Amino acid sequence: MSRKLFHDSIAALPAQPGPTPNGLKVNAKSPAQDSDEMKVTFALGIDDKLRQELESRVEKGDVVPISELNSKYAVPQSEVDPLVAYLKTQGFKIDEVSNDRTRVVTHATVKQIESSLQVNMVQVTRDGITYTVAKDAPSLPSDVSNGVHAILGLQPCFHAHKHFRRITPTNRFEPSNPASKTGEPTAAPNIANSPPYLVGEILKAYNAAGLNLTGKGQIIAILIDTFPADSDLQKFWQRNGLATTINQVTKINVNGVTLPQIEGEETLDAEWTSGIAPDAQIRIYASGTLQFADLDRALDRILADLAQFPAMRQLSVSLGLGETFMQQGIVRSQHQRFLRLAAAGVNVFVSTGDAGSNPDSTGHASNGPLQVEFSSSDPCVVGVGGTTLVLASNGTVSNETGWADGGGGKSILFQRPSWQQGDGVPAGTNRLVPDVSVTADPNDGALVILHGKPAQIGGTSWSAPIWAGFCALINEARQNAGKPLLPFLNPLIYSLKTNCFRDIVSGSNGVYTAGKGYDMVTGLGVPDVKALVRALS
Template sequence: MRIFAKLITTLLLAASSSLAAPSKGCAYKVKEEINPPRGWTKHASAPADHLISLRFGLPQENFRTLEKHLYEVSDPAHSRYGQHLSKEEVEALVTPHPDSLSAVNNWLAGFNLKEDLNRSPAKDWVTIKVPVSLAEKMLDTKYYIWRHTESGDELVRTTSYSLPIDLHDHIEVVQPTTIFGRFRPAKSTISFIEDGDTVSASDLSNAEKIVAGESGVTVDASCNTTITVTCLKQLYNAVGVVPSGDSRNSIGVTGYLEQFANIQDLQSFFADQVPAAVNSTFKFESVVGGLNTQNLSQAGDEANLDVQFAFGISNPVPATFFSTAGRPPFNPDVRTTTNTNEPYSDWLDFILKQENPPHVISTSYGDDEQTVPQSFANRVCAGFAQLGARGVTLTFSSGDNGVGDGDANPATQKCITNDGRNATRFIPLFPAGCPFVTSVGGTASVPEVAVSRFFSGGGFSDYFARPLYQEVAVSQYLASLPKGTYAGLFNPHGRGIPDVAAQSDRFRIFLGGRIASIGGTSAASPTFAGFVALLNDARIKAHKPPLGFLNPLIYSIGASTFNDITVGHNSGCGTTGFNVTKGWDPVTGLGTLNFEKLKDVITSPFVL
């Protein structure tokens, strides 16, 4: 690592020293401005003493170098494959230039903001809690209470903010200002199974067997109506796979919006589906005051689904559930309330400080990409890249609305742009469109098809260009489309979504002490993450490092290990969306996992 350390020092010293601190009384210039967001109306002026946690993102001096390292350590054809960076090495690469640190410090000091500054480990984020009146002065703006017409959600936001001209090179983004996302879980309907209809998972497995499509594996016929851990291990060719529980392996699940993972329900689930896991549990991590409510009546359907299947598949791999505080809607007239509705920021602040984050982490939440300002989306995505460089696999659900927006009915989705043009446009999801995460779409039935009770989110990012690792696969798909298909409705140069898929409907969970059936791509992400934990166990047994950022692997030598899904589509915006086809497609990605095949690839002596 001496060479690496010397490289970091050289980069930092060589960085331009021409950036000057802003002069006193420097004129302000607009930094970011958006059109009034669709579906939100200006309700009233924000109370002057309402508190806001302002976050300032400083330029990450050597992010492109970090990105280069990320791709090298994630590419199985590279000699550095698996040689993930340390926390300190990553931080050294994204630490802002000293001139930027000085400029921002001096500017904040001009508002008597010297104490209580919360800095990220790399000092690339500075957070300060201030009243609206001071935020308006600092940003030369006016905050209002905005109300979402359909839901009644309220946010304190502005549609434009400014910074001193000399600070524009030192601050990339300030939030909460222009972000109007309606952060939500990616799940569809839930139904409870009546006591009289209750049968055990072992009873379900005694049904007749069927063949699961091209993989040739044998699956219980009951898996066409009820998905269990047994079904998933059969479908994805991992029957009998039991990881070692080695402390060097780990898995995590994120929880938001007051979604509480109930331990009693987890024990019931284990007794029903994974008897060997009974009496085991997960480590709980509170993020910015996230609660660990264990009242059965407050058990979260999303949280229970995620932990039961992610940890049920991977048990006894050490498991962690992260509970991040904050839930919209909120009352902005309550003076002591702070609600920024930027959960990824809070979670990233927390996880990037950890010396040993879980090796694979699943998230089943997202926003319409267009509701997240691109400057902020870029910075969040850069945070995910930092984790990837450190050897963390991040899986995200691709969403349940096909190519459309949040309206559950694909025929009535508005799919209107937020850029002032009010044009019809397919609506990709964020963070699923970040090129540094693995996006997971949804399938159903045996043999598998694209899920149709809701529609697997997919398409092409308007913010992020198509990464090199998926150039061949996505270009082949686009070349197969009839000329002019959906012209102008999507970005043919964007990052393709999703990367892979997994079952996502009729999952048998325990919720509030009762058996329930639930579906959505929120089930697909923790399912896939559970199998990644099993793959990491195989890597550890072979004396190899964990997989880390998966995409360069799965789009290259790992592509042939996925079961191609060729039936279905993802309706939305009044269209049938994209069709599923041979090879990669923007509905099910590369397809679903064949565990044994991919395990053989990643444990091969030819793969580092």
């Protein structure tokens, strides 16, 4: 029986055990691992003609009802049924089939996976953690693989990384309070407009203060691996003088697993989305891991929840991985989800990374290949870059330049969308990143309450949730004006002929330099939120 091979669902591993150039150590699998269970996701794609039609509708600004996405733009049942039947005969347990039938989530033992997908499994150690992974390409019988375009989860050692950086605050907080029994840092006497910045200071810097907009009636989604502590959120809101309550935050454990420990990313995301839009509802989707199959499942959960929560029209994602380290199968699977989110009117704000123009596989700057990070490079998301923001003592912007570590450049995975044009956009056919920017430099970073204590955190992980909050303000203004909520934002903002963006004309992220008009350090620039609200509502 002929079989279909899925070469682009895995990364190549050396034939012999030992260390690899990308920091992995490969060892043979022992028989003891045969009974271990693994999750495997089978990603199916809609017909190319339908995909192109949906991409065209997104570029034109259409918002497609979820019911239509799950009917007209779904995988036919006739393609899913044979696959599911085969997997059951091979001992796979079917955990979930997505509403649009583009994803079948399963689990099976390592031995069953080796036999049914005809792969060889090995042990791989990365950063001190050992994984069981496929060494070679999986396959399926040709008569059950129609529509399947990737098999995901076979190499859990490859995953996205977070885009945040933490430093020790020095200006706004005393190192300790001698009167405190715990010795925890406490707020210093007011040193206004000095880092770590408060929410009100950032709102003023981007002309978002005094607009009588709070995100009321809007829902902001956050995709990350774990949940922040309620007590940290409450202390943050109190420190910023916000009336936000914990009842506005909903936590969804997408995969029903034990979640990892709090690191700071989840806290930064939740505090600053809720800070910028304090009356919005916040829904945190915890994937449990940063493996792309788990992130896919979280994106599908967000799509599924849109029918019940139609005001969930902004999503913050502060994760990424350099394009040269991505498998095409994963990229196609995730692009399909970002396309569906954009079609449903959900603006996904993805941070571009904290390693400048040359990120390595861990998200740090390197002398390696020039590249941008996926998924900020996907043409169905808003890629958010970073700046260095310095405020004057009265809260006005003293200086703002492109952040030296902000991600940006040319995609090698995606063609340039038709809307990406205008002053400063260079000639070429590659998708360019970022689209927009906002403050990111951790040296002039954000106040975050983490583990009960004040911290100073930056990175483009700060930029993405700020933009998600701004989007909620714009959607509230549109709703107040009797207009529908925003469609996909990029086609709108690239065509604006107003002062909606403050151009950032200096700063470099390595290879690229900020300049007049669009550039691959700060994109279109930083927002003038008042002007954006006026233009878009």
